[in-house]
Amino acid sequence: MISKDMTISEILRRYPQTLPVFERYGLDCYDCQIADFEQLEHGASVHKVDLKALLDELNKSIC
Numbered sequence: 001m002i003s004k005d006m007t008i009s010e011i012l013r014r015y016p017q018t019l020p021v022f023e024r025y026g027l028d029c030y031d032c033q034i035a036d037f038e039q040l041e042h043g044a045s046v047h048k049v050d051l052k053a054l055l056d057e058l059n060k061s062i063c
Contacts, residue, residue, distance in 0.1 A: 002058045004041035004051060015062045017049065024057075025049050 002011055042052040
C-alpha cells in the first residue's frame with residue numbers, strides 16, 4: 001500500500017505502473033532530482049494536488 005510518507009522515487013521503483021497516475025495529476029517529479037527525497041505529501045502540496053484523491057488512484061493502480 002502506498003502512503004503519503006513514501007518518496008516519489010520509492011513509489012515508482014516499487015510500483016512502476018503508477019507512472020500514468022502521476023502524469024495525470026501533472027506530477028512530473030519523477031524526472032527531477034528531488035524525487036529521491038520528496039515525500040508524496042509534499043509533492044502533492046507543492047503542485048496543489050488533492051492528496052487523498054491521488055493516494056486513492058495510486059493505490060487502485062497497484063491492485
